Amino acid sequence: MNKIILIIQREFLTRVRKRTFIIGTILFPVLYIGLIFGTGYIANKTKQNLKIALIDHSGLFNTERVNSVNGNDTISTFKLIPVTQEQQIMAAYDSSGFDGYIVIPASFTWRTGTDSLRVNSKKSFGNSALDPVEKKINLVWNKVKHDSLGIDLSKEAILDKSVSLKLNNEKDKTADAGVATIIGYVCGFLMYFILLLYGSQVMMGVTEEKTSRIAEVVVSSVKPFQLMIGKIVGIGMVALTQFLIWIACIFIIYNVGKTSGNNSSSASFAMVGQIQHVFTSVNVPLVIGCFIFYLLAGFFFYSSLYAAIGSAINEDMREAQSLSFPITMLIIFSIALMTPAIANPSSSIAVWASIIPFSSPIVMMARIPFGVPNTVPLWQLGLSMGLLVGGFMCTTWFAARIYRTGILMYGKKPSWKEMIKWAFRK
Amino acid sequence: MNILEIQNLKKYFATQKAVDDISMNIEQGSIFGLLGPNGAGKTTLIRMITGIFYPDSGNILLKGKKFDAENDAKFIGYMPEERGLYKKMKIGEQALYLARLKGMSKSHAQEKIKEWFKRLEMENWWNKKVEDLSKGMGQKLQFVITVLHEPSLIILDEPFSGLDPVNANLIKDEIFRLAQNGTTIIFSTHRMEQVEEICNHIVLVNKGKKILDGTVDEVKQDFKENLFGIQLENVPEGIKSNAFDVTGVQNKNIIVKINEGYKPNDVLNHFISNGSNIVSFREMLPSLNDIFIKLVEGTPAARQFEKIPD
Numbered sequence: 225m226n227k228i229i230l231i232i233q234r235e236f237l238t239r240v241r242k243r244t245f246i247i248g249t250i251l252f253p254v255l256y257i258g259l260i261f262g263t264g265y266i267a268n269k270t271k272q273n274l275k276i277a278l279i280d281h282s283g284l285f286n287t288e289r290v291n292s293v294n295g296n297d298t299i300s301t302f303k304l305i306p307v308t309q310e311q312q313i314m315a316a317y318d319s320s321g322f323d324g325y326i327v328i329p330a331s332f333t334w335r336t337g338t339d340s341l342r343v344n345s346k347k348s349f350g351n352s353a354l355d356p357v358e359k360k361i362n363l364v365w366n367k368v369k370h371d372s373l374g375i376d377l378s379k380e381a382i383l384d385k386s387v388s389l390k391l392n393n394e395k396d397k398t399a400d401a402g403v404a405t406i407i408g409y410v411c412g413f414l415m416y417f418i419l420l421l422y423g424s425q426v427m428m429g430v431t432e433e434k435t436s437r438i439a440e441v442v443v444s445s446v447k448p449f450q451l452m453i454g455k456i457v458g459i460g461m462v463a464l465t466q467f468l469i470w471i472a473c474i475f476i477i478y479n480v481g482k483t484s485g486n487n488s489s490s491a492s493f494a495m496v497g498q499i500q501h502v503f504t505s506v507n508v509p510l511v512i513g514c515f516i517f518y519l520l521a522g523f524f525f526y527s528s529l530y531a532a533i534g535s536a537i538n539e540d541m542r543e544a545q546s547l548s549f550p551i552t553m554l555i556i557f558s559i560a561l562m563t564p565a566i567a568n569p570s571s572s573i574a575v576w577a578s579i580i581p582f583s584s585p586i587v588m589m590a591r592i593p594f595g596v597p598n599t600v601p602l603w604q605l606g607l608s609m610g611l612l613v614g615g616f617m618c619t620t621w622f623a624a625r626i627y628r629t630g631i632l633m634y635g636k637k638p639s640w641k642e643m644i645k646w647a648f649r650k
Numbered sequence: 651m652n653i654l655e656i657q658n659l660k661k662y663f664a665t666q667k668a669v670d671d672i673s674m675n676i677e678q679g680s681i682f683g684l685l686g687p688n689g690a691g692k693t694t695l696i697r698m699i700t701g702i703f704y705p706d707s708g709n710i711l712l713k714g715k716k717f718d719a720e721n722d723a724k725f726i727g728y729m730p731e732e733r734g735l736y737k738k739m740k741i742g743e744q745a746l747y748l749a750r751l752k753g754m755s756k757s758h759a760q761e762k763i764k765e766w767f768k769r770l771e772m773e774n775w776w777n778k779k780v781e782d783l784s785k786g787m788g789q790k791l792q793f794v795i796t797v798l799h800e801p802s803l804i805i806l807d808e809p810f811s812g813l814d815p816v817n818a819n820l821i822k823d824e825i826f827r828l829a830q831n832g833t834t835i836i837f838s839t840h841r842m843e844q845v846e847e848i849c850n851h852i853v854l855v856n857k858g859k860k861i862l863d864g865t866v867d868e869v870k871q872d873f874k875e876n877l878f879g880i881q882l883e884n885v886p887e888g889i890k891s892n893a894f895d896v897t898g899v900q901n902k903n904i905i906v907k908i909n910e911g912y913k914p915n916d917v918l919n920h921f922i923s924n925g926s927n928i929v930s931f932r933e934m935l936p937s938l939n940d941i942f943i944k945l946v947e948g949t950p951a952a953r954q955f956e957k958i959p960d
Contacts, residue, residue, distance in 0.1 A: 230750055238739065437734030441795070444700040444728040445751040447720065632702065 227446045228454045235429070235458025240465060249466050252417075253473075274300040274353060276343065277317055277325035279310050282332035284368045293363045299356045302364075318346055326361070334372045337365055400505035405566055407506050407593035411515060412562045414467075415586045418519060419526050419555050422463045426527040427544060429455055430534030430631070439631045448628035452531050453620070460523045467519060471512060474499075506593050514592050517609065522585025525616040526551060532623035535630030536638050543637045550640075558583035562590045569594045579608045581615030622647050652714075653678040653803055653834045654699070659708035661694050668694040669705075670858035676836065676851070678802075681829050683849035683866075684838040685938075687946050691858040692838050693731070696805055699836075700728045712803070724753040727801035731808045731838075733792050735780045742776035745795055752799040759798070766794045770820065785812040793821055797828065804828065805836045810844060822848065842939040852938070856946055870935040873944070876908040877934040878917060883927035891920045905934065 239245055278285055290302050303322070305313050310327075317325045324345030332338045341361065343354065370380055391401060430452070433439045442451055478499050502508065529551050537543040561583050565574035569591045578588035578600070588608050591600050625647040630638070638646075654676040661669040669691045676682045686692045697703040699710060701719025710717040712725065736744055742763065749759035767773050770790055780788060789812050797804060806825075810818045825848065829835055837849060845852060845866075852869060854862035862869060878894075881903050889896055889904070893916035898905040906917055914931070921928055936944075 227751055227753075230747065234747055433736075436737060437730060437732040438736055439734065440702065440730045440732070441728070441734045441748065442751060443702050444726065445723045445748070445753075632697070 228450050228457075231446070231451060231454025232458040232461065235455050236461045236465075239425075239459065239462045245462070245466070249469055252466075253470060256414075273298060274323045274349070274357060275321060276300060276302050276357060277305045277313050277322045278302050278328065279305050279307060279313065279325060280328045281307060281330040282328050284332065284334060285328060285364055289364050289367045292367065293360050296360065296363070297356060299353075300360060302360065314344075317344075323347065334365075334368045400501070401594070403502055403505045404569075404593040404595070407502065407511065408566045408569075408590040409562075411511065411593065412559065412566070412586050412590035415515070415518065415522065415589050416555060416559050418463050418467070419522055419585065420552065422459055422523060423526045423530045423551075423555075424548070426456055426459050427530040427534035427548060429459065430531050430627070431537055431539075431544065434535060434631050435539050443631065448631055449624045451631075452528070452535075452624055452627050456524060456527050456531060456620075459527065460520055463523060464516065464519060467516070507596065510596060511593055514605075515589060518585040518589050518612070521609070521612045521616055525581060525585070525612065525619050526555065528616065528620040528623035532626040532630065532643065535627040536633075536643055538634065538637065540637070547637070547640070554582045555586075558586040561587050566590050569599050575604060579604060579611060581612045584608045584612050625649075651678045652676060653712065655709075655711040655714075656695075656699070657709040657711070659695070659698060659710065660706045661691075661698060661703060662706055667858045669698070671708075672855065672858070672860045673708075674853050674860060674863060676803075676834060678834050679829055679832045680850045681825065681835045681837060681848050683845040683852035684836055684855070685840070685842075685845060685852055685862075685942065686855040687840070690855045692855060693807070695855070696728070696807065696836070696838060699803075700726055700805060724799060725802045727796040727799065727804040729792055729796040729804075729806045729809060731811075733788055735788065735792065735795075737781045738779060740776070741778050741780060741783075741791060744780065745791070745798065748795050749798045752801075754799050762798050762800075763794070766798060770794060770824075786814055786817055789813050790817060790821070793824070797824070797833075801833070803834045803836070805838070807838045808840075809837070810839075810841070842937065842942055846938050854942065854945060861945055862941075866938070869938070869941060873936050873941045874933070875936065878906050878908065878914060878931065879934050880904045880906065880917065880921065880931050881929040882921065883929060886924060886926055889920075891917075893917055893920060902929070 278290065285304060287304050290304050294301055305325070313320065313322070313325055324343045324347075326341050326343055328341065329338060343349075343357065370376075375383065433442070433451075433455075439448075439451070446454075481499075530548065533544065533547045533551070537547060558577070561573065561577040564571065565577055565587045568574060574587065574591055577583045578591050588600070588605070592605075594600065596602065596605060626643045629646040629649075630643070652675045656672060656674050656676075659669055659672050660667075672691075672695060684692055684695070694703065698705050699717075701717070701723060712722050739747075745763045746756070746759050749763065750756060754762070764773075767775065770793075772787075772790065772794070775783075775787075775791070780791070783791065789809070793806075793809060796806070809821060809825075813821065825835055825837075837845070839845060849866060851865050852862070853860055864872065877897065883902070885899060885902055885904060892909070893912040894906040894908045896904055897907050908914065908917060914933070918928065918931060
C-alpha cells in the first residue's frame with residue numbers, strides 16, 4: 225500500500241511540476257472559449273452583404289417601400305432600378321456592383337403576388353444568404369398589402385404583436401432548458417477532452433517505462449499491478465487537480481466580479497448576472513460533484529485499457545494508434561450519443577447511453593444539468609454510477625492481466641487476440 | 651550457509667522451455683557466476699529469483715525460507731542487462747524514489763545515497779538528469795541504485811558493459827568489498843575472463859538446463875587435459891618418452907600431455923636424466939572460455955522454437 229502511494233506521488237508530482245501542466249491549465253480554457261466564440265465570430269464575419277437590383281414591372285415596389293425595409297438589417301441591400309435601364313443592368317449587373325437582380329413581373333398583384341421570384345446571379349448562395357432576401361421581399365409585399373387594405377402604422381403595430389412560449393417545469397420552478405443545454409455541452413465536451421488527453425498520457429507513460437526498461441527495475445520491488453494502479457491514480461489526480469483549479473478560478477472571478485461590479489453596469493456585472501442565473505437554474509454543487517465522480521470513474525475505466533495497450537506496444541507510436549483505435553472510438557461514439565441526449569434528455573437513447581458504462585461518463589454529465597431527480601431520476605443516476613464502478617473494476621482487472629505480461633515482453637506487437645489470451649491465461 | 655536454494659525450478663513459455671528443472675545452491679558471501687549462451691534461460695531464471703516471474707513449479711528458498719516476492723524485495727538488488735532509468739527525472743530524486751520503493755525510509759535512503767555518491771565520485775550529479783549522462787555514467791548510477799538498500803543478495807546482469815577500465819575496476823572493487831562484508835553476488839555474463847577473475851563458484855546453463863556446477867578451481871580440474879608446460883634452456887632433438895607426448899613446441903617452451911598412469915615427476919625425471927636444464931614447469935589448466943566453448947559448442951547459436959504441450 226505504502227509503495228502504491230510512493231508511485232502515485234511520483235506520477236503526480238513529476239507531472240504537476242512540469243511547465244506544460246501550468247501552460248495547459250491556463251491555455252485550455254482560453255482555447256476552449258476561443259473556439260466557441262471564434263466560430264461564432266467567424267460565422268458572423270462570413271455572412272454576405274448581398275446587393276440586389278430590383279427591376280419592377282408591377283409598379284408596386286416603389287423607392288419608399290424598398291428603402292424602408294433596407295434599414296431592417298445589413299445582410300442585404302435592395303436597389304430599385306428603373307425599368308428603362310433593365311437591359312443595361314441585366315447585361316452588366318456585376319460590373320455595376322450588384323450580386324444579382326430580381327425581375328418582378330407585371331403579373332405580380334398585391335392580392336396574389338406570384339408563385340416564385342428568381343434571383344439571377346453568377347455566384348451561388350446558401351440558404352443563410354437567401355433567406356433574409358426572401359424575407360425582405362415579403363416585407364415589401366406586406367407593406368403593399370397593408371396600404372391596399374388600409375392598415376396604417378398603428379394597426380400594423382397591433383398586427384405585429386406576438387406571444388412567446390416558455391416552458392414552466394412544475395416540479396422545478398427555476399429550470400432553464402437553455403442554460404442546462406449549454407452546461408450539458410460544456411460538461412460533456414470537457415469530459416471527452418479529459419478522457420482522451422489523460423488516457424493517452426497513461427498509455428504513453430506506460431510505454432515509456434517499458435521501452436526505457438525501468439519497468440524491470442521497478443517490478444523487482446513492486447508488483448506490476450501496483451505500478452499500473454499507481455500510474456493511473458497519479459495521472460487521475462493530475463486531471464482532477466486541473467479541473468479543480470478551473471472551478472476555483474470561476475468562483476474567484478465570480479466573487480471578485482460580484483464585489484467590484486455591484487455598483488457599476490460594467491461587463492463584469494453582466495457576467496456575474498449570467499453566472500448567478502446559472503446558479504439559480506442549475507444545481508451547481510451537484511453538477512460539480514457528479515462531474516468529479518464521473519471524471520475519476522470514467523478515467524479509471526478508459527485509462528486502464530490505455531495502460532494495457534501501452535504495455536503491449538514497443539517504441540513505434542503507429543502501433544499505439546492502431547491498437548488504441550477501438551478504445552478511442554468508444555469515446556468518440558459517446559460524444560455522438562451526447563447530441564441527441566441533450567436535445568431530448570428523457571428519451572430512451574439518452575437514458576440508456578447514460579447508464580451503460582462506456583458512454584455514461586459523457587452522456588450522463590450532459591443530462592445531469594437538466595435536473596436531478598426530475599429529468600434524471602435517482603435510480604438512473606445510482607444505476608449508472610454503480611455500473612461504472614463495476615465497469616472500471618472489470619477493465620482494471622482485465623488490463624492488469626495484459627499489463628503484467630506485456631510490460632516485460634519485447635519484440636513483435638501483439639494483436640488484440642493475443643492480448644485477450646494473455647488476460648485469460650492462468 | 652546457503653542464502654539461496656533453488657529446487658527443480660521450471661518455467662515454460664508458449665514456445666520454449668525457458669528454465670527446465672534447474673536446482674542450485676548459493677552460499678552466503680560468495681560471488682556466484684551464472685553463465686550461459688544467449689537465450690539459455692539466464693534472464694528467466696533471474697526474473698524468477700527477483701520475483702518478477704512466478705515459476706511454473708519448483709521452490710526458491712531465500713535464507714532457508716520460501717521466497718516471498720513482496721516482502722523479500724528489500725533483500726534483493728537487481729541490475730538488469732538492459733539498463734532502466736527515468737530519463738527526465740533528476741538523478742538524486744530517482745535514486746531516492748527507487749530506494750524508497752525497496753522499503754527504505756526517506757532519511758536513511760538520503761544518507762546512503764550521499765555516502766555512495768561520495769564513494770564513487772558522483773557528488774555533483776544530484777540535480778542532473780539521466781538523459782545528460784553518458785552510458786558509462788548511467789551504468790555507475792544503476793549500480794549504486796542496485797546496492798543502495800544494502801541487499802543481502804545482489805544480482806548483476808553484465809555489469810561492466812559500457813564501462814571504461816578505470817570505472818570497471820572501481821565497480822569491481824566495490825563488488826569485492828560487498829562480498830567481504832557478507833553480501834552474496836550473482837553475476838551473469840558472457841565475459842569469461844571476468845568470471846575467472848571475480849567468481850568463486852559458477853553454474854553454466856544451456857537450453858534451460860544446468861550443465862555445469864562447481865567452484866572455478868573444481869571445474870578447471872575436472873576439465874584439465876593433463877597438459878604441462880616446460881621451459882628448458884635448450885630444447886633437445888627428438889624427445890620421446892612413454893610418460894608423455896609432446897603436443898607443441900614454441901621457442902624454448904614445450905607443452906606435454908601426460909599419459910594415463912604417469913605423474914608430473916616422470917616428465918621432470920625424463921628431462922633431468924637426459925641432461926636438460928629446466929627453467930620452469932607448470933600445470934596448464936583450461937580457461938573457462940575453453941570449457942564454455944567446449945560445452946556449448948554444437949548446440950545451435952540461438953535456441954530454436956519448440957512446441958510445448960500444455
